[in-house]
Amino acid sequence: MLATQTTVYASPLRRVSLALAVTAMASLLQACGTRDGMNTGAIPDDYRTRHPITLNEAEHTIDIPVSSGDSRLTTPAADNIRGFVSSYKGTSTGIVQIQLPSGSPNSAAASRMGKQIRTILTGSGVPAGKIVETVYAAGPQGDAAPIRLSYVAVTAMTGQCGEWPEDLTSNTSKNRNWHNFGCATQNNLAAQIANPMDLVAPRGMTPIDAERRSVVIDGYRNGDNTASAD
Structure with a gap:
């Protein structure tokens, strides 16, 4: 038996319709493959x-534990306060609040510590006019009421x-x-x-190293290799 071959001749109108259908299908596939974000x-x-991640006002705090028998700040506590001031100076120019407990067994000791804390703050670069001292009510029993330092700054957060x-x-x-x-x-x-x-805008460029640039330009003019070493 001889195999027969059938040839189908499409009319010009049919060929145009097929071309449009193929183009439409390609567009749909391309749209499915497009990613906007995830x-x-x-x-x-x-x-x-x-x-x-947005920029919002947030309160930054640190609690300094004080016992009723303390007469001065410990060295680690003073170091923590200086670190707190370093963060404050880098993010805020507002008020630094010292909140002292009132009515707790350690309230007298906390009052003495408040003066030492104020000295550390001013000595670390906080203007005296930016320091505000307040009190908060603390219970006569329970955990030792700490001294709280706080300031408000614009903070990146979610x-x-x-x-x-x-x-x-x-x-x-x-x-x-x-x-x-x-x-x-x-x-x-x-x-x-x-x-x-x-997150808002890039920082300005730092000044150029004019001395180093002169060395590189002179080397280039003399035909030296000015590429950075690996």
Whole structure:
């Protein structure tokens, strides 16, 4: 038996229709492959959108424990206060508040410590006019009421983690990350940002090293190798 070959001749109109269909299919496939952020099946699923890093006012505090028998600050406590002042000078120019306990067994000792703390603050570069001393009510029993130092500064931060507003099973069926996904990573990244203004605009360039640049230009003119050493 001889095999027969059938040739189909398409009309010009049919060829145009096929070309349009192929073009439309290619466009659809290209649209499916386009990624805007981290999208899955055209459903927005980007943890940076759910937990954005924003600049907000935040209170920075440090507690200095004081016992009723203390007569002066310990060396580690004084070092902690100096470190606190270093953070303050790098992020704020506002008020530094010294909050002393009142009504607790260590209130008298805390009052003495407050004067020493003020001396350390001014000695570390905090203007005396920026230091405000207040008191707060503390119970006569329980834990030793600490002296609290605080200031307010613009801080890079995210929202609170640990929120589960959706059922995990519904996210699994939609192939989406759960709501809390990426929150801890965003919080850790925000905590590592030394200057929150870096998120707003880049810093200015540092001045050039004119002496080093003259050496390199002279070497280039003399035909020397000016490439950096590995």
